[in-house]
Amino acid sequence: MSTEFKALIVEKAEDGSFSRSIGSRNVADLPEGNVLVRVQYSSLNYKDALSATGNPGVSRNFPHTPGIDAVGVVEQSESDQFSVGDEVIVTSYDLGMNTSGGLGQFIRVPDSWVLKRPEHLSAQEAMTFGTAGLTAGLMVNALLEGGLTPDSGPVLVTGATGGVGSVAIAILAKLxxxxxxxxxxxDAHDFLKSLGANEVIDREELSDNSRPMFKTVWAGVVDVVGGDMLSNALKSCKYNGVVTCSGLVGATDFTTSIFPFILRGVRLIGIDSVECDMAVRTAAWQKLSSDFKTHKLDELTTEITLEEVEAHLLKMLEGKSHGRVIVNMA
Ligand SMILES: NC(=O)c1ccc[n+]([C@@H]2O[C@H](COP(=O)([O-])OP(=O)(O)OC[C@H]3O[C@@H](n4cnc5c(N)ncnc54)[C@H](OP(=O)(O)O)[C@@H]3O)[C@@H](O)[C@H]2O)c1
Incomplete structure (x- = not known):
């Protein structure tokens, strides 16, 4: 099939710098895979901003089309699991990293990366969740599986205005x-309260990591920041507290004494939505379309075009993003 399509293209210059433009690509040049998907919507995640600016830990081969999320319709299939016309979601694995991603109007991927879009989730809603929402869903699920109930006490969400944080707040408030x-x-307190946060605190208040333990406050934690904020959260957990961590926007390292674990039974659970099992992923998407489906999705979402992606990616890298940004690929 030889079809031209529109895509964000990241190029590497000889001096090692990276530039981005909207250009034309051909379906014939997409990587191998047994399912070709016409992308309706993509979304922006922190990892897309890293890929689009040439972070070698994310993308190594250029020219490249980022986009770790895509929702769309199967255009061609050599898989016995998917038929032409199926409405599908593809997130993570290698999509948008070193495999041409959802910020192009077509993707070609292995069927093992593809899942059917749940019945009660529109294409836009699926991308409002996207990888950020899937990760938030897995984190909230880990808190529930750890035994937390609304009576256990307050849950702390860090990186609150970001993609993972804002969706986590909306899900937790719904529950x-x-x-x-x-x-x-x-200036984001009203936004966070509108999503369901009962209290908003300045992140600086959680930067103290000077003592082996702090006064107990949290029953559970959803952390995307890492570093001292994660250390502080661990040391401030109640007995049997559950801390979930998935991100590193603040730092990749953290230090803690052993005391939260051996004196308070605090549990630290790492969350990965990139390589997580398809059965876990499918169950999480079902929850996002039912128990976890919040009526705050509209408030969380900004819809943009491919042409507007550049400005939003740069904002994301500066830590100035706000909620979820979905990209209309029509
Ligand atoms: N493990 C996984 O499978 C997985 C999946 C998805 C995402 N992630 C990771 O999770 C993290 C968040 O992703 P995202 O998509 O939510 O990103 P995002 O939309 O860019 O949000 C990150 C938020 O973190 C806060 N922040 C930014 N810089 C900070 C700093 N230096 N110190 C403390 N807080 C800072 C900001 O919120 P405030 O201004 O409100 O504080 C920002 O909006 C990233 O590290 C991403 O790679 C991991």
């Missing part, structure tokens, strides 16, 4: 939890 949002944006 009846008391949520404290930690944010670096003083």
């Amino acid at each position: 009846g939890f008391t949520v404290t949002a930690a944010s670096g944006k003083r």
